[in-house]
Amino acid sequence: xxxxxxxxIVPGWETVIGLEVHAELATATKLFCxxxxxxxxxxxxxxxxxxxxxxxxxxxxxxxAVELAIRVGLALHCRVQRxxxxxxxxxxxxxxxxxxxxxxxxPINEEGWLELADGRQVGIERAHLEEDTGKSTHVGGxxxxxxxxxxxxxxxxxxxxLIEIVGAPDLRSAEDARAYVSELRxxxxxxxxxxxxxxxGSMRVDCNVSVRxxxxxxxxxxxxxxxxxxxxxxxxxxxxxxxxxxxxxxSGDRVEQQTRHWNEDEGRTHKLRSKEEAYDYRYFPEPDxxxxxxxxxxxxxxxxxLPMLPRERRHRLADAAGVDxxxxxxxxxxxxxxxxxxxxxxxxxxxxxxxxxENNLADGSGLLTAAxxxxxxxxxxxxxxxxxxxxxxLAVLVVDGGEPAEVAAGMGFxxxxxxxxxxxxxxxxxxxxxxxAAFTSGDDKERKKKSGFFVGQIMKATNGQADGRxxxxxxxxxxxx
Ligand code: ADP
Ligand code: MG
Numbered sequence: 333x334x335x336x337x338x339x340x341i342v343p344g345w346e347t348v349i350g351l352e353v354h355a356e357l358a359t360a361t362k363l364f365c366x367x368x369x370x371x372x373x374x375x376x377x378x379x380x381x382x383x384x385x386x387x388x389x390x391x392x393x394x395x396x397a398v399e400l401a402i403r404v405g406l407a408l409h410c411r412v413q414r415x416x417x418x419x420x421x422x423x424x425x426x427x428x429x430x431x432x433x434x435x436x437x438x439p440i441n442e443e444g445w446l447e448l449a450d451g452r453q454v455g456i457e458r459a460h461l462e463e464d465t466g467k468s469t470h471v472g473g474x475x476x477x478x479x480x481x482x483x484x485x486x487x488x489x490x491x492x493x494l495i496e497i498v499g500a501p502d503l504r505s506a507e508d509a510r511a512y513v514s515e516l517r518x519x520x521x522x523x524x525x526x527x528x529x530x531x532x533g534s535m536r537v538d539c540n541v542s543v544r545x546x547x548x549x550x551x552x553x554x555x556x557x558x559x560x561x562x563x564x565x566x567x568x569x570x571x572x573x574x575x576x577x578x579x580x581x582x583s584g585d586r587v588e589q590q591t592r593h594w595n596e597d598e599g600r601t602h603k604l605r606s607k608e609e610a611y612d613y614r615y616f617p618e619p620d621x622x623x624x625x626x627x628x629x630x631x632x633x634x635x636x637x638l639p640m641l642p643r644e645r646r647h648r649l650a651d652a653a654g655v656d657x658x659x660x661x662x663x664x665x666x667x668x669x670x671x672x673x674x675x676x677x678x679x680x681x682x683x684x685x686x687x688x689x690e691n692n693l694a695d696g697s698g699l700l701t702a703a704x705x706x707x708x709x710x711x712x713x714x715x716x717x718x719x720x721x722x723x724x725x726l727a728v729l730v731v732d733g734g735e736p737a738e739v740a741a742g743m744g745f746x747x748x749x750x751x752x753x754x755x756x757x758x759x760x761x762x763x764x765x766x767x768x769a770a771f772t773s774g775d776d777k778e779r780k781k782k783s784g785f786f787v788g789q790i791m792k793a794t795n796g797q798a799d800g801r802x803x804x805x806x807x808x809x810x811x812x813x
Pocket of ligand 2: 352
């Protein structure tokens with residue numbers, strides 16, 4: 333995507349990143365049974381024979397999970413297709429069947445893309461359905477399995493539906509990777525597919541990193557980094573891995589394809605294992621489930637019920653405000669783009685609307701209506717309120733609602749009429765005649781200094797009610813005439 337020198341982690345080297353994101357789908361029950369899908373319950377309470385993999389238990393596919401997976405596929409512009417569940421065989425104590433039901437060569441969603449806030453597109457290779465495992469807790473030895481005295485297993489999470497979204501190796505920097513995960517999370521939340529909470533593990537990121545000399549068309553050998561729990565660790569892990577791999581290559585070694593573990597406290601990755609290959613898992617079609625073949629009618633009804641997606645929101649606001657999508661993205665992230673678009677439609681100045689949202693509405697828009705927002709901005713642009721007064725009035729509108737003109741009047745922010753302002757300015761010119769002489773005949777530096785002095789005096793004399801722009805215009809007029 334980008335070969336901008338500013339994104340180089342090691343000069344002369346390009347980092348290539350592809351992310352595999354697992355998101356827990358926000359269903360009421362698990363993927364193959366009716367045990368509840370709930371975070372934070374007492375251990376081993378949301379379980380049943382299927383979650384525990386008891387002999388004779390059989391999977392029954394959850395329709396709601398399939399619908400959410402289709403939503404994800406459509407939101408990521410994938411082809412939604414007939415898919416087949418497969419057994420991925422490996423042993424882990426928190427996976428009692430000794431296999432995970434996943435999708436392998438025929439995933440439900442394939443070949444899509446998402447758009448970052450700045451307009452660049454990142455490929456999506458596939459987004460398939462699979463079941464989550466349970467959770468092991470290693471007791472003693474600082475929580476690490478090697479030093480633990482014993483381990484506990486909680487099967488509440490076993491069988492929770494996951495969508496695994498495999499991104500193309502299109503990312504080139506830690507910032508790209510973070511922007512990609514943020515966008516993916518916003519999409520998943522917008523379509524109601526997942527709550528996207530990285531801190532509760534409902535969204536988990538595995539990060540594939542390789543390096544190559546800048547300009548080399550071949551991809552380097554990658555390592556996959558696991559256990560990344562925040563956007564911050566994602567960035568740190570990418571920088572660490574890039575440097576480690578470049579060091580290996582430049583010292584004459586080669587990168588071995590590995591699965592590595594991010595250690596947040598040490599700020600480094602450790603080798604977990606040499607990369608396993610698909611054939612290690614002995615994939616085969618799941619014999620207890622039929623292929624999943626959603627009808628065109630179903631897919632289209634899911635499509636028509638999709639809400640507006642973050643990308644569409646950014647473009648809508650960018651068009652309405654005459655800015656680029658990167659500039660529009662903060663307002664969309666804060667969920668205030670409806671408010672902004674409506675205020676703009678009511679004629680509000682785009683620059684002021686976006687500045688207020690960025691600087692003065694970080695905690696939300698509360699009871700502020702689009703109409704009140706538009707009138708406030710109109711008063712500000714028309715010189716009836718200074719920028720500082722507008723900010724104060726805005727804070728009241730957020731908490732109490734109401735009309736900006738009334739709130740402003742209630743706070744004594746009466747528009748200064750021009751005559752009153754002129755009288756005050758003329759009084760000050762007479763009172764500080766030496767400063768005035770320095771202002772009118774001094775050099776640029778002196779002029780600037782004295783201009784600050786007069787503006788300060790005028791603000792003091794008017795209790796800050798004078799409009800800064802009107803004051804400057806008036807001072808210039810008096811100086812020239
Ligand atoms: P696997 O089945 O081993 O996980 P995939 O081909 O499905 O392998 O790729 C998994 C992830 O690795 C994808 O997100 C992809 O973008 C990423 N990836 C593949 N090759 C590279 C590479 N050379 N450098 C960085 N990331 C890569
Ligand atoms: Mg993989």
